[in-house]
Amino acid sequence: xxxxxxxxxxxxxxxxxxxxxxxxxxxxxxxxxxxxxxxxxxxxxxxxxxxxxxxxxxxxxxxxxxxxxxxxxxxxxxxxxxxxxxxxxxxxxxxxxxxxxxxxxxxxxxxxxxxxxxxxxxxxxxxxxxxxxxxxxxxxxxxxxxxxxxxxxxxxxxxxxxxxxxxxxxxxxxxxxxxxxxxxxxxxxxxxxxxxxxxxxxxxxxxxxxxxxxxxxxxxxxxxxxxxxxxxxxxxxxxxxxxxxxxx
Amino acid sequence: xxxxxxxxxxxxxxxxxxxxxxxxxxxxxxxxxxxxxxxxxxxxxxxxxxxxxxxxxxxxxxxxxxxxxxxxxxxxxxxxxxxxxxxxxxxxxxxxxxxxxxxxxxxxxxxxxxxxxxxxxxxxxxxxxxxxxxxxxxxxxxxxxxxxxxxxxxxxxxxxxxxxxxxxxxxxxxxxxxxxxxxxxxxxxxxxxxxxxxxxxxxxxxxxxxxxxxxxxxxxxxxxxxxxxxxxxxxxxxxxxxxxxxxxxxxxxxxxxxxxxxxxxxxxxx
Numbered sequence: 170x171x172x173x174x175x176x177x178x179x180x181x182x183x184x185x186x187x188x189x190x191x192x193x194x195x196x197x198x199x200x201x202x203x204x205x206x207x208x209x210x211x212x213x214x215x216x217x218x219x220x221x222x223x224x225x226x227x228x229x230x231x232x233x234x235x236x237x238x239x240x241x242x243x244x245x246x247x248x249x250x251x252x253x254x255x256x257x258x259x260x261x262x263x264x265x266x267x268x269x270x271x272x273x274x275x276x277x278x279x280x281x282x283x284x285x286x287x288x289x290x291x292x293x294x295x296x297x298x299x300x301x302x303x304x305x306x307x308x309x310x311x312x313x314x315x316x317x318x319x320x321x322x323x324x325x326x327x328x329x330x331x332x333x334x335x336x337x338x339x340x341x342x343x344x345x346x347x348x349x350x351x352x353x354x355x356x357x358x359x360x361x362x363x364x365x366x367x368x369x370x371x372x373x374x375x376x377x378x379x380x381x382x383x384x385x386x387x388x389x390x391x392x393x394x395x396x397x398x399x400x401x402x403x404x405x406x407x408x409x410x411x412x413x414x415x416x417x
Numbered sequence: 418x419x420x421x422x423x424x425x426x427x428x429x430x431x432x433x434x435x436x437x438x439x440x441x442x443x444x445x446x447x448x449x450x451x452x453x454x455x456x457x458x459x460x461x462x463x464x465x466x467x468x469x470x471x472x473x474x475x476x477x478x479x480x481x482x483x484x485x486x487x488x489x490x491x492x493x494x495x496x497x498x499x500x501x502x503x504x505x506x507x508x509x510x511x512x513x514x515x516x517x518x519x520x521x522x523x524x525x526x527x528x529x530x531x532x533x534x535x536x537x538x539x540x541x542x543x544x545x546x547x548x549x550x551x552x553x554x555x556x557x558x559x560x561x562x563x564x565x566x567x568x569x570x571x572x573x574x575x576x577x578x579x580x581x582x583x584x585x586x587x588x589x590x591x592x593x594x595x596x597x598x599x600x601x602x603x604x605x606x607x608x609x610x611x612x613x614x615x616x617x618x619x620x621x622x623x624x625x626x627x628x629x630x631x632x633x634x635x636x637x638x639x640x641x642x643x644x645x646x647x648x649x650x651x652x653x654x655x656x657x658x659x660x661x662x663x664x665x666x667x668x669x670x671x672x673x674x675x676x677x678x679x680x681x682x683x684x685x686x687x
Contacts, residue, residue, distance in 0.1 A: 222590055249596035259591035263609050273595035276605055318591075325595060 171234030173198045173329050173360045174219055179228035181214055188214045190384040192228070198328075201361045203371035203392075206381035207407055212364045215381070216333050219362065220251045233328060249277055252322030252330040256337050258314040260306040266293060266317045267302040270324045278325065285324075292320035296350045312343030316350055323354075330354065332363040368411060372396050380404045473660040477652050484641065485648035486668055491558060492630040492644055496565025497623050503566065504573025509603070511578050522574065529571035538564050538635040557642045561633045569626050576618045580611035620680035624673050645669060 174196040181189040188211045196202050204212045217223040219230060221237055221244050230237045237247050260269050270289035274280045280288070293299050296316040298309075306314050315335055322330060332351065336344045348370050355361060355374050365371060371378050371392055378395040380388040380403075388395050388404050399405045409416075432440065511522035529537070541564050544553070553559040584607050592602035631646030643651065649665025 220594055222594060245593075245596050245598050248594055251594070253591075253594035255587060255591065257587055259585075259587040261588065261591070261606055261610075263613065272605060273592075273597065276601055277596040321595070 170198070172196065172231065173200070173233060174362060175229075175231040175234075176215075176219070177229045177231075179215070179218060179230065180226045181211070181218055181223060182226045188384055189218070189225075192384075192386060194379060194386060194389060196329075196360060196362055198360050199358045200376045201355045201359075201363065201374055202377045202379060203375040204362065204364045204379045204381060205366070205368070205371060205395075205407075206387075210381045211384040212381045213333055216331050216362060216364050219331060220248055220253055222253075245277075249325055250328045252319075252325060252327035254315070254318050254322055254330065254332045254335045256334040258306070258311070258318045258338070260314055260317055260321070262306050265303050265305055266298065266309065266320075269306070269317055270321045273321070274324050288324050289320070292323045293317070295323070295353075296320045297346070310343060311339045312346045315339065315347045319347075319350055319354075327359075329360045329362070332361065332365070334364050334366065336365070336367060366411065368396060368408075380407065382407070468659050468663050470658055470660045473652075473656050473658045474664050476656060477649070477661050477664050481645075481648065481664060481668060485643055485645045485665070488633075488642055489627065489630050489644040489669075490672075492561045492565060492633055493623065493627040495558065495562035496569050496626050496630070499562060499566025500569025500573040500622070500626070501619075503570040505577050505608070507570060507574035508577030508581055511574065512581060526571045526574050529568055530575070532568075534564075534568050534629050534632050535635060537568055538632045542636060557636065557638050560636055561630070561638075561642075564632070564636070565626055565630060568629065569622065572622055572625070573619070576615050576622060577611065579618075580615035581607060583614050584610045617680050617684040620676055620683070624676055627672060628669065 172195040174194075176192055176194050179189055179192040180187070192211075192215055204215065206212045214223055218225050219232075221230070225238060228238070232247055232251065235247065236242060237244065260266075261272065264272060267286065267289050270292060271282070271285040274285040274288060275282065290299060290302065293302055296319050298313050298316050298320075301309060301313060301317070304313075306317070309317065319335075335351070336347050339347065344367070348367060351361070351363070351370070352374055363371075363375070373392075375392050377390060378388075378392045379386055380395055380399070380401075382403050387401050388399060394400075395404065396408060399408060507522045507525060510518040511526070513519055513522075541560055544560070545551070553563055555562065588606050588610065589602050592606040593599070597605065630644055633642075633644050634647035634650075638647070645665045645668055649662040652661035653659055
């Protein structure tokens with residue numbers, strides 16, 4: 170069976186800034202993998218390399234066994250099945266919530282308006298905002314916007330979902346709603362790669378936790394090990410800072 | 418300078434801040450009143466009345482509306498449509514990854530923003546010389562619309578470029594991550610938002626084009642094709658009186674002032 174995601178010797182530089190310096194890892198179908206690490210460690214860049222929003226400088230990315238970094242790969246076709254959720258939601262502000270979830274179904278999957286609307290309503294109900302179909306993004310709270318964004322990605326029937334710090338831009342009281350939706354997705358068996366600072370979520374939901382620092386993977390294992398009993402000094406320092414922010 | 422300064426008890430010689438403000442306000446009104454008196458005294462009311470002769474103003478009717486205003490609107494709306502379409506095209510070329518496209522767009526914009534509109538219109542008269550046998554479709558209308566379109570395109574392109582760049586990068590990324598091609602992402606996500614952003618400056622650009630339509634007179638048009646400015650000038654010469662020019666001017670304002678109001682309304686709605 171193919172890996173859902175396989176990354177081999179991935180490097181990414183922005184000018185002289187080496188953000189990723191040789192990443193190897195895999196995600197199996199149905200797994201939930203959380204990527205943690207200090208800011209600037211390259212975790213978001215890694216996520217963005219998986220669907221080629223950033224072009225790797227070197228190395229290979231395979232999705233369900235198909236090489237995405239191959240010169241002749243149809244990236245648009247591959248992205249249809251890779252849902253992505255952004256820190257800043259990135260909803261289309263000129264469309265209602267419903268239209269946000271319909272547009273790519275219509276334009277990319279060529280579904281008819283009726284079918285697209287049925288699928289859109291289903292997914293908006295699923296994330297708990299079926300009553301906000303006619304609202305524009307500006308009329309929704311951050312938590313609601315992020316759930317529309319999740320519905321938008323789900324409507325494309327993805328085999329894999331990428332989450333780039335999905336709760337980092339939210340007010341604290343709205344984080345729970347989004348995490349609940351993500352937890353539900355995980356329980357349904359969705360393959361998920363999640364960059365996050367939510368240690369509680371990582372500990373309870375993730376099958377594996379990957380700790381990154383300085384553009385490399387420092388530690389990779391089950392949450393009980395990486396978060397509960399970290400082997401590396403860098404992981405311990407990071408976790409201590411995250412879990413006890415007021416101590417120096 | 419030995420006594421300590423206090424703010425609680427101002428000395429008798431100093432004005433309180435409130436009194437000071439009142440004094441300054443008073444002086445401002447005195448200056449305004451003096452200027453008004455000066456103007457009223459030195460104005461030659463009798464010769465000023467020449468500019469507002471009702472019986473001369475009447476002579477501009479009905480041609481003022483049925484010919485002059487109609488042509489002004491045809492020229493400027495036509496030129497505006499050209500500049501909207503080609504301005505967007507040029508803006509996309511300017512932001513293109515294909516370098517020659519960027520060059521072409523930059524050269525065009527620099528030329529037509531840098532040249533006086535008047536010069537462009539005068540040059541258009543020599544078009545048959547440059548392209549023998551070629552005729553602009555639509556005759557005088559076509560030529561006038563082409564002239565305004567050539568100039569408007571350069572300005573509108575810069576307006577669209579700014580608008581396209583003002584759409585956050587995350588919008589394109591979200592569209593691409595849903596499997597849209599770069600072209601599809603532009604047309605479904607970026608351009609509709611850019612158009613909303615550029616509504617206010619585009620309204621200003623239309624007003625500018627409306628005023629530039631007065632330059633059509635340099636195309637040497639026959640009487641059926643005159644626009645407001647030339648019409649006012651012609652009727653003024655016939656009657657040896659400046660009133661028709663005032664009437665033409667008012668007619669421009671009749672269009673431009675509501676448009677400016679509309680632009681501000683649209684700007685607020687965003």
